[in-house]
Amino acid sequence: MLSQPRRSQTVKVRDVAREAGVAVGTVSRVLNDHPTVARELRERVERAMAHLGYEVDVTAQSMRAGRSRLVACAIRDFDIPRFALFIKEAEAVLREAGYTLLLASTTNRPEVEIALLRAFRRRRVDGVMMTLSDEEHRDVREALSEAPMPVMLIDRDRIEALDRVTADHRQGARLATSHLLGLGHRRIAMLVGDIKAFPSRSRLEGFRAACSTAGITPDPRLLRDNVLSSEDAYRATASLMSLANPPTALFVAAMDMLGGCLRALRTMSIAVGDGISVVAGSDSDLAELHTPPITAIEWDLAAMGRHAATMLLERMRGDEIECGRALTVPTELIIRGSSRPVAN
Amino acid sequence: MLSQPRRSQTVKVRDVAREAGVAVGTVSRVLNDHPTVARELRERVERAMAHLGYEVDVTAQSMRAGRSRLVACAIRDFDIPRFALFIKEAEAVLREAGYTLLLASTTNRPEVEIALLRAFRRRRVDGVMMTLSDEEHRDVREALSEAPMPVMLIDRDRIEALDRVTADHRQGARLATSHLLGLGHRRIAMLVGDIKAFPSRSRLEGFRAACSTAGITPDPRLLRDNVLSSEDAYRATASLMSLANPPTALFVAAMDMLGGCLRALRTMSIAVGDGISVVAGSDSDLAELHTPPITAIEWDLAAMGRHAATMLLERMRGDEIECGRALTVPTELIIRGSSRPVAN
DNA sequence: CAGAGTCAATGAACCGGTTCATAAGAGACT
DNA sequence: AGTCTCTTATGAACCGGTTCATTGACTCTG
Known part of the structure; x- marks a missing residue:
């Protein structure tokens, strides 16, 4: 003591x-x-x-060996319930291999991401798994290229030199959009997060691809980006439903934003399914057990965590592997009662 | 690279x-x-x-200084959405003070807890925040008393020598139970987690205290403990509702088990509110947005995270403070539509 | 039996910082 | 000028392991 x-x-x-x-x-x-x-x-x-x-004394071992057996994981905000699954599985794989997990939150800010990379270097961290707020940010890219340890990107794909594990958000969004179009919806509103990052960007691409295939031009007034919190989702939904010509369907494509959206609809006494069709960008207990249950896109975050850890381990082992390996986890659409044919 | x-x-x-x-x-x-x-x-x-x-090189600094500026956090399973809030806030406070967070999952097993404590020692970790699967476990207690760094207990209270931050689960459970009793319910089923640990133990105490105050002897067949996963909650609910004399109210007192319970009720076509009253042990989007919304117990996990980190920092600073400080966060009951007067 | 070859154990040097006893230098005072 | 303080800089020793050139013992061979 x-x-x-x-x-x-x-x-x-x-x-x-x-x-x-x-x-x-x-x-x-x-x-x-x-x-x-x-x-x-x-x-x-x-x-x-x-x-x-x-x-x-692991400290003494690390000093001499030049490696710390630490792996850092830096994500936007670990307050995202489903992301915990990723971390949980990654940690299990890493611990099995004798590594310990360091955790940090980037709060989605480039400066923080750069500062964290520096802190990880100072700690002689052996590997990093992280998200990026903006894959095109010059200083972040520079910091990444100078990193002496392998870096694994989580659900980001624009940095070709780095290994990455992504979900096929494009396909998920395309499925969801086609589903709504098939039900006759033409005014589909979409809520996405930060389109500077891969997930929201590819969801938007998928949405546009599906519209284009159906020969439909989406109304730009129905797109809301930068929806990053439940409150953002609440406001965006409220504003959309207050339009003179409101949407008939709502695609809440950001992760874990469904709650804010449903709260707004409830406040405005708009019935899900009847008044408006809703599709969620990620599955949850809420989506499944809502009345009516919410159609949702689903993918295996646990598998992403396992793969990220495994690929990073291979890289840390120094195996002769080509740079920039990319692994994509498929997405699927779970159709439930919240998406219905458009009313005339 | x-x-x-x-x-x-x-x-x-x-x-x-x-x-x-x-x-x-x-x-x-x-x-x-x-x-x-x-x-x-x-x-x-x-x-x-x-x-x-x-x-x-932080490694070299640590070696000489004898301290690593690492704080370890070991919890049962970080797959518990609301727990992420705790970690998020604790990490923010610790990072501010120049510490980095190590994360590990105990999977609720004493051997793992002991092994992790040893691993933390080897890393010369400066402080630990953790849960325990069993506060009375001899080997775990011994490992804790031999720990050279301060240990902060998260929602555990049986080890007097250690600082701890808890939620007032006893009070929460008492409020929930009194509420149901006040609505006329006499056959109240309770789902709790592992009663070897503080949260479930004190919820059970609160439940019994409320029953006792009302002069009611709870039916032991309506108590299900060791409900640790959504599947457990599903099975427990299904089994309870299949009894010859089923309960009129369900108190799902374990954290994040509401989904499993509601899934079972839905499968059995039992209407929440009408067929059975339901109270959840922790609040969530699901509880708030369910139809009908679910009465739930709520407490401030973010504050718990902040306090845990702050108290640990004080202890690591070596301030002259008495041992075994305990901080308790209050709980409150949010009454919603899922708890109704008992039908005759 | 000498010489070559094998195998295990030794311990000094090293990893990259921090610390602290010591020295050097600058003023102040007699 | 000499002595005493006070301030600031120096660099060897240290933290606790790992590594590797070296040594010593033993076996094998001709």
């Missing part, structure tokens, strides 16, 4: 070596499972370690 | 010292804002650092 006497109390390799009657180098070799160490000696050293309650 | 030449490329204090024409000690003093360094020299050193692109 006290931190003062720790320094002196702590047992070091020297102490173990003395107790076992061997050289410090031998203790180190036992610690690292070096092959050239006699069974008898190994046992003596292990007994000494157990007897003295020895514990290696 | 390549990791091979890094070792030789990296700029060290020596290089800065040579460039600036000073001793290494002086560079170190500049780095640490030591007061006894002349302005002229400081500027020369800073210019040299900028010119060479110098960056300190």
